[in-house]
Amino acid sequence: MLSLSSVVTRYGAVHALNGVDIAVPEGTLTAVLGANGAGKTTLLRTISGLVAPAAGSISFDGTEIAGLPADRVARMGLGHVPEHGGVIRELTVRENLRLGGLWRRNLAFDEVLALFPPLAGKLGRQASTLSGGERQMLAIGRALMARPRVLLLDEPSLGLAPLVTAAIMRVLRDLRDRTGLTVLLVEQNARSALSVAERAYVLALGEVALAGSAESISAEALHEAYLGVNR
Numbered sequence: 001m002l003s004l005s006s007v008v009t010r011y012g013a014v015h016a017l018n019g020v021d022i023a024v025p026e027g028t029l030t031a032v033l034g035a036n037g038a039g040k041t042t043l044l045r046t047i048s049g050l051v052a053p054a055a056g057s058i059s060f061d062g063t064e065i066a067g068l069p070a071d072r073v074a075r076m077g078l079g080h081v082p083e084h085g086g087v088i089r090e091l092t093v094r095e096n097l098r099l100g101g102l103w104r105r106n107l108a109f110d111e112v113l114a115l116f117p118p119l120a121g122k123l124g125r126q127a128s129t130l131s132g133g134e135r136q137m138l139a140i141g142r143a144l145m146a147r148p149r150v151l152l153l154d155e156p157s158l159g160l161a162p163l164v165t166a167a168i169m170r171v172l173r174d175l176r177d178r179t180g181l182t183v184l185l186v187e188q189n190a191r192s193a194l195s196v197a198e199r200a201y202v203l204a205l206g207e208v209a210l211a212g213s214a215e216s217i218s219a220e221a222l223h224e225a226y227l228g229v230n231r
C-alpha cells in the first residue's frame with residue numbers, strides 16, 4: 001500500500017535518509033526502530049510531504065506522492081501524528097478533535113471516544129491539563145478524526161510510563177485488527193513496538209540496517225544495528 005524505494009532526504013550536507021527502501025502492506029502494523037538521529041522523524045516527514053526527498057520514489061496505492069505538498073498527501077488518506085503529538089494545549093479536548101476532522105463531513109467523533117474512554121469525560125478540559133498519556137491519546141484521536149487509511153506515528157511512547165505505553169500499543173493493535181487500519185510506527189522503544197508489529201525495519205545513519213518479521217529480529221541483531229556494528 002505504501003512503499004519507499006531508494007529515498008534520499010538531505011538537510012544541506014546532512015544525508016538524513018540515504019537510499020531507504022521500506023514496504024508497508026495494507027492492514028499491517030510496521031515498525032521503524034532506530035537510535036537518536038537515525039532518520040526516523042525525517043522518514044515520516046518525507047512521506048507526509050513536510051520535506052521533499054532529493055531522490056527516490058514513494059508510492060501510495062500506486063500513486064507517486066514523493067514531493068507532493070503535505071495537505072494533498074493528508075487528503076489522500078495519510079494521517080501523521082508528529083513527535084510529542086502536536087496537540088494544541090490552549091484548546092479543549094473537543095476542539096482539538098474537531099480540528100482533526102475539519103475538512104471531513106462525516107466525523108468519527110464517537111468512534112474516537114470509544115477507543116480512548118479517558119478522553120470522553122474530559123471533552124471540555126484544556127489539553128494542557130491532560131496527562132502525557134491522555135495527550136498522546138488525543139493526538140492519535142485527532143489524526144483518526146480525518147479517517148486516514150494509513151497512520152504515521154512518531155514515537156508515541158516518548159516520555160510515557162510503561163503501562164501507559166502498553167495501553168497505547170494495545171489501541172494501535174486493536175485498530176489494525178478491527179478496522180484494518182495500516183500503521184507505520186516509528187519508535188525508539190523497540191520492545192513495545194515489536195510486541196504489536198508484524199514487520200520491523202531498523203534505521204541507522206539514514207540507512208536500513210536490518211529488516212524482517214518482528215519475531216525474527218533478535219535482541220542481539222537489534223543491538224548491533226543500533227550500535228552500527230559491522231558497518
Ligand SMILES: Nc1ncnc2c1ncn2[C@@H]1O[C@H](COP(=O)(O)OP(=O)(O)OP(=O)(O)O)[C@@H](O)[C@H]1O
Binds near residue numbers: 011037038
Ligand atoms: N531541520 C534539520 N536541519 C538539519 N539537520 C537535521 C534537521 N532535522 C534533522 N536533522 C539531522 O538529520 C538526521 C536525522 O534526524 P531525525 O530527526 O530524522 O532522526 P530521528 O531518528 O528521528 O532522531 P530522534 O529520535 O532524535 O528524533 C540527524 O543527523 C539530524 O541531526
